[in-house]
Amino acid sequence: MIRYKWEPFVKYGHKRLRCKGDTIYSQGEKGEGFYYLSEGVICIRLFSEGGKERIIDYMLEGSIFGEQGVSNEPYTVTAIADTDVVIYYFPTESLKEICSRHPEAKEIFISSQISKLRMLTETYAILNKPFEQQMAHFLIQLCKKHNSQSLPISQIALAQYIGTTRITVYKIIQKWTKKNLVLQSKQKIEVIDIPGMKALLDQ
Structure with missing residues (x-):
């Protein structure tokens, strides 16, 4: 279980409160960091080339999300608050500092990335099924x-x-x-x- 393992590092992040329906980041937007969901639920949505929108995941409290942002790459999905949420934002430099002080943090972050990639791969594989x-x-x-x-x-x-x-x-x-x-x-x-x-x- 990866959930809540990032909790010890929230002191390095910037606390943000967002209301239900607020967009945390948008598909195509260039990232500069990532997020940790402390309270609430985040809905992850994907817009196809034809402009069709679909939900592909829900992030629960205790989860890292938006990891693509640390590479300054455009987000491939949109993250929207499904409830009122408490999140912590970590600029890329913060990740470097955390991993320097807490070597175990790197493994937690990488494990979160791998689980997201696996989920996206499985999702794309099922899209053309009945x-x-x-x-x-x-x-x-x-x-x-x-x-x-x-x-x-x-x-x-x-x-x-x-x-x-x-x-x-x-x-x-x-x-x-x-x-x-x-x-x-x-x-x-x-x-x-x-x-x-x-x-x-x-x-």
């Missing part, structure tokens, strides 16, 4: 991130995840409910059969 398989993939990933099978996500957010309509998501959820794969309540989906969801990915 919507049902895309939904199964993203719900499984969210279960891992939250360490819970009860997920605070709406059908509208799921539709943005896979780039389809809420009606398509509704039909898939109804199908899964009949198969006892999930239970749904308002603004929440509970995955009750993880092996069954994984089996959908092999179809």
Whole structure:
């Protein structure tokens, strides 16, 4: 688990409070540092060449994000506050200072980068799959991130995840409910059969 391992180093960062809906950084914007999410949830969105927007990840508190910024490269995604958030900004020079004083910080930062690259690779690989398989993939990933099978996500957010309509998501959820794969309540989906969801990915 990488979450919270960066917490000891927040004293080197610049504390920032952002409101729900605020953009932390935008796709294509050149970065000059990275962020640590202390409180709240960050939504990561991707805009395709055709201008279509989709959610590809949620960052939970205790997570590093925006690592591309330390290389002064343009961000490949957009980060938006999904709730009111408390974040810490670390300019590139701060990372160098932290790693100099705390050698273990370098491994934590690199591990976070690797996990993001792996997630993006898996996401791009699933983009052309049927919507049902895309939904199964993203719900499984969210279960891992939250360490819970009860997920605070709406059908509208799921539709943005896979780039389809809420009606398509509704039909898939109804199908899964009949198969006892999930239970749904308002603004929440509970995955009750993880092996069954994984089996959908092999179809």
